[in-house]
Amino acid sequence: MVRALTAAVVLGGMVALIVLPRQVKGAPDAATTKALEEAMRKGQPKTALEILEPILARALKYRNYPRAIKLTGQKIALEGIIQGNKPEEKIVRLQAEIAKAPKEMQPVMEAVLANWYWHFFQQNRWRFMQRTATAQPPGDDILSWDLPRILAEIDGHFTTALAAERQLKKIPVAEYDPLLEKGNVPDTYRPTLYDFVAFEALSFYAAGEQAGSRAEDAFDLQSDSPVFATTDEFVKWQVQTTDSESVTVKAVKLYQDLMQFHRRDRDQAA
Structure with a gap:
């Protein structure tokens, strides 16, 4: 098993704060951490939020972006x-947080948002699978979307995240x-991080539900295509x-880019 987003990030769940070593910039002191964990344990979300917000502000101040994303x-x-x-x-709130987040945080937050949408779909699969497309374009209400609409939304956020590939x-x-x-x-x-986000996207592209939103002119891999040829032929x-x-x-292009990216790596595991 490779790395995965923590439960707090995938589900937007309420979990205990992980204590960072004191030498890490932006880490809260022991008393603050204990107070936050105590509020969470007692089911006091308002108190926990009051304690958490200054911790988040401090993480942002010191550009501790991984921690800031988790705290968000x-x-x-x-x-x-x-x-x-x-x-x-929660999805709407995360979108609002992305809009005001430092640009360094946004690509990973877009990948997190894609995962939140995907998890929401999985929890409500029957709604989306049974809903028929209408002549009117879907609005902003996720509860009214059909299968192609939510899959396109998830794809869009992965695409936005991967657009920051150089970073x-x-x-x-x-x-x-x-x-x-x-x-x-x-x-x-x-x-x-590019490898991680790319394989998150590839996992989504390989999901069986994608078959439910195929276009009439859907592209299919053929047995004689370069996907089964040499690395050079495939990449080109x-x-x-x-x-x-x-x-x-999209999956083919991602694999091509990953292979090109790691082509000269000494360790070819990636």
Whole structure:
């Protein structure tokens, strides 16, 4: 198993604050951490939120972005508990937080948002699978969306996150330890944040539900395509299709970029 987003980030869940070493800039002192954990344990979201907000502000001040993203997820979870705990409202709050977040945080937050949408879909799959498309374009209310609409939304957030590839490729995945649960394989399999986000997107593109929103001119891989050829041939392959939104094509292009990115790596695990 490779790394995954922590439960607090994937679900916007209310979890105990992880204590960082005192030498880490932006880390709260022991008394503050204890007070926050105590408020959470006692089910006092308003008190916990009052304690958490200065901790988040401090993390932002010291540019401790991994911790700030996790704290933002906890903040949204606490606000949700106070105001009714509706998952769709947590998504709206995260979108608002992304809009005002430092640009360095936004790509990863977009990936988190994609995961929140995906989790919301999985919890309400039957609604989306049974809903038929209408002539009117869907509005902003996620509860009224059909299957193609929510899949397109998730894809859009992964695409936005991956558009920052130059930034993400420079960040070792280990720098985001506060945000990511360690798996049982070494980080050489996903050495950078770009690798992590790319494989999150690839997992989404491979989901069986994608078949429910295929276009009439949907692109299909053929047995004689370069996907089964040499690395050089595959990387140079330019897919020709009229299906501009094909998740298969997007997956092919992501694999091409990943292979090109790691082509000269000494360790070829990635």
